[in-house]
Amino acid sequence: MNALLGALTFAGATDEARAKARTTERWRDESHGELAVEDVTKRYPRGEAPAVEGASFVAARGGVTSLLGPSGSGKSTLLRIIAGLEIPDAGTVLLGGDDVTDLPAQRRGVGFVFQSYALFPTMSVHDNVAFGLSIRGVPKRVIDERVRELLARVQLGGYGRRFPAELSGGERQRVAFARALAVEPRVLLLDEPFGALDARVRVELRAWLRTLHRETQLTTILVTHDQEEALEVSDRLVVMSRGRVEQTGTPEEVYARPATPFVASFVGGAVELAGVVRRGQAEIGPFRLPPPRHVAEGDGLRAFVRGHDVELVSPDESSPENAPTGRIESRLAIGPSVRLTVRLDRGPAKDAKRDVEIPVTVSRDSPLASALARGDVVRLRLRRAALFAREAS
């Protein structure tokens, strides 16, 4: 942002905010992060469970951090707390090292983009984008110049005189971005910004957002329930469920090493199977895997298996080990991949309490996939699964 529009300087609310707020010790180290949330709890008057409970995370400067979770997980509430639109019952919000928990929304210097766009319907596109600057008393000439630049930036050059009602959803949301960027915010907060758009526009804007972010390098927090969006756009994920932070990490870490059963089931579309630790190995149906740490012989396990974690064993392979057979129950061709549901043949009768069905995702181009049909018998190998000790109940 500064690199882009550095030529134009004006007194923002951010300076004022900075002067007012105290600097906390642990933020002396500038490299730490731009935004931190510590032990934030928010309870609504009539809600039984807290909307947010003891949530903490740090967002790196210049990165995109996604708050990912199902609806009702508290992610939007947490974002609104960061913006000052909700007041937490407990906890601290730190912006650039300053405690802003008690700072009103007007003086936080954040840019907020709403799912419903929240454009001012009675103002033209130009006046919408100019709003924050005119509040700050920036001269009209400067405002006009800056609005022109910003509209060009969001690919809406020449749209200044139109009204929000005359724009498509994607265009409106880009105006909302321009309006939020106009005040040179310290952080950009996006609350399901593409949630109200149809699938194609959503994918387009996602790519556009990545470009925008690359150019502005603005610290960004994205709230989304769409894991594909989160995995694609962000540097860091904060997975939330029922008001609590379940896991934070890079998308790769979260995908590959889910920290809790919730994350394992929510990210990556896994199927849950029951398992047990026996003879020093994790037994999931007929499969054997190395056991997780901190489990004892006989412990129950929850295993989360993704379709990509299972491979078809070629019939040519000699002496296949740990590769049970099963019958294909259904076959769905979904774009580039084929999703099979395989019902495994029962192992030794005493072990198998019920049938185990397992998803298998294979590439459409793989020689095996095209030949397979419902009812065929295949041999499977489980490459990996996310394993958790079943809590004693």
Add this chain to the structure above:
Amino acid sequence: MSPPAAGVARAPRRVLPGFSLTLGTTIFWLSIVVLVPLAALVAKSSEVGLHGLRLALTDPRALAAYRLSFGASFIAALINAPFGAVVAWVLVRYRFPGKALIDALVDLPFALPTAVAGITSTSIYAEHGVLGRHLAHWGIKVAFAPAGVVVAMIFVGLPFVVRTVEPVIAEIDFEAEEAAASLGASRLTVLRRVVFPALVPALLTGFALAFARGLGEYGSVIFISGNMPMRTEIAPLLIVTRLEQYDYAGATAIAVVMLAVALLMLVAVGSLQTWSRRRLGGVR
């Protein structure tokens, strides 16, 4: 992580501005214009005492006035409910020339000063009026008779029923009607079994609103009723009569009774709306 900040109670703060300002002005103004005056009424009635209240309740002239006020507004609301529902149905579901005009006309009783409504209804139903003339042939007397009171109350109550039922008809999920039809129900059965039950709460609310409006109505009634004590004198008029006789206590006693009924109606309408919201909420 830093020690949990829980336990540090924050002063209740609101994000949107203007809470204290609007709370202050609203309560201040409400007190001056509505609450203090009504409190004066209650204070005066305590002066009147229980004995005075009982007298006001049992005085034959007052009793006759209550009977007429309650009876006439009940009958008027009873007539308004079905006819108002039909008007609402026609306005929402049918398209016909002049519909916008008819729609605007429904609000006329809201907009027309009650004194005007009073004298014009009287001119219609009086002995030589357009309708009164013909009704007299049959020996039916409307103006200067209890029937006239009912006519005036139908006029003022009508928009309450129509405007309460109308949005509910518009909100009826057409898919419910389609589902019923696809299950083999005839149109009349669909109306009876699917549409009508959905309208019941709104109909009751509209009925209660029209009834309450009729009870308090003064301007349009006093011209057509003839104001004969014991026969065509409504309760609000009796209040005015007592006032003109400087019988503040008597006027207050009747007013307190009417106010209590008005409050009861308010509570009834409130719970009706809560009930219907819950019911509708359950369907969706």
Add this chain to the structure above:
Amino acid sequence: MNPARSSPRSKMPRSKMPHETQREVQRDPGLLRGVLLATALGFLGLFVLLPLGAVFVQALGKGFAHYFEAISDPKLHESALLTLLVAAIVVPINLVLGVGAAWLIARFEFRGKRLLVALVDLPFSVSPVIAGLVFILLFGRRGLFGPLLAARDTQIVFAVPGIVLATLFVTFPFVARELIPLLEAQGVAEEEAALTLGASGFQMFRRVTLPKLRWGLLYGAILCNARAMGEFGAVSVVSGHVRGRTVTLPLHVEILYDEYDFTGAFAAASVLTLLALATLVAKKLLAWQLVRGRRAGGAA
């Protein structure tokens, strides 16, 4: 059809949208349709259209000359002026306080809110006669503040201030009632956006909230004005009917009628009726404007 135009929030005004695409199954059979239509039109004709027409028939019954004579009566002009004065005082006060009450009720949760809403609505369900009576009890010669006022030689009841107070009582809920659903439907996101962009409370209100409310405000003002100009019961009780001083237009109608000057009474009534008709036209136009604005606003 642009899918973005129907964002989740725009589903709200469905009730007011014309049913242009009526479903086949919702079509009533011809006979039923005819019966219902005839019933509705007959009922409205009998109870609404006929009284409306009668006003003008009676006013013009003795010819235009008589009508114009009655219309140009200075007493009628005096009462009309008083009516305008009362409305000019009452409507602005109600507008300002109505906006405040609507903002409070639509935007905040607080203890006692349900009670407050009920109290705001209270004047709707109180008989106008009682609305007049309470001010007599307060400010009348034998009322609570009667002696105090007499000592200062000021009069509230049987004078213009009493008429204004009684009118304020009966019109209290009008503006707030119109604005509350409007504010609730619009949601808070736009106000929140203004706050995050640094707007102060006043700036947010003036530049974001007020422009969105303008049609609703006008709508409320028109309804409030109609009631203020037409109020009879409450004003009748506190007015004292002092000719040339406390007689409003509706009271003037009553006086002429009681004096058996029917042409005069109906001529004055015709003025009020025209006002009512103008109110209805304005209301209808504004309702269209509101639905349009709400659709655009709801989607924006």
